[in-house]
Amino acid sequence: EIVMTQSPATLSVSPGERATLSCTASQSVGSNLAWYQQKPGQAPRLLIHGASTRATGIPARFSGGGSGTQFTLAITGLQSEDFAVYYCHQYNNWPPGTFGQGTKVEIK
């Protein structure tokens, strides 16, 4: 099983600042990685697929990067609606794929 490790567990950021989230795979997943945002009481929302392609309707302040085992999600100019939990998901060996444990982005 491919293990996905996200860091940090919690990221405290002020509105308007930049947040950088990391996701590390225990073995290469190529570019088969997606990022999801989840707010309390809501379903996950697809942000990024193919490691760096924004999903339809996702603002340009969200950007994904990386390949192989190291991936990042950057959010520039954090807005109030961006404070949420973010999950990475590798789908290189689908099914089952694996999710990271999540990074909570909170207001500093």
Add this chain to the structure above:
Amino acid sequence: EVQLVQSGGGLVNPGRSLRLSCTASGFSFSIHPMIWFRQAPGKGLEWVGLIGSTPYGGRPEYAASVQGRFSISRDDSKSVAYLQMNSLKTEDTAMYYCARDADRNGAYYFDFWGQGTLVAVSS
């Protein structure tokens, strides 16, 4: 507008059964694989199973943790995906989500999700 609306769920005793529904609208339901995930309270996301698109045979697959107890089916005439859960255990307690695979051929990422339905297994 693409929508996935879930129903079913609730509180059940261990060993009992429950069926969840995921009703789709706004897209050609039969050509998309449909996936079920769950999220235990305060925990991360876990894949439960999927059913392939009808043109590709509509074959279900399951996570090891639910294999033999859960079954997934689809009724394309009603645009509904089902998750039949039998022999429920306390560890099946979670919010269950259905989701649409972004591509008919299987993109393996999921662009629309249901609102979730809570399943609580307790005596």
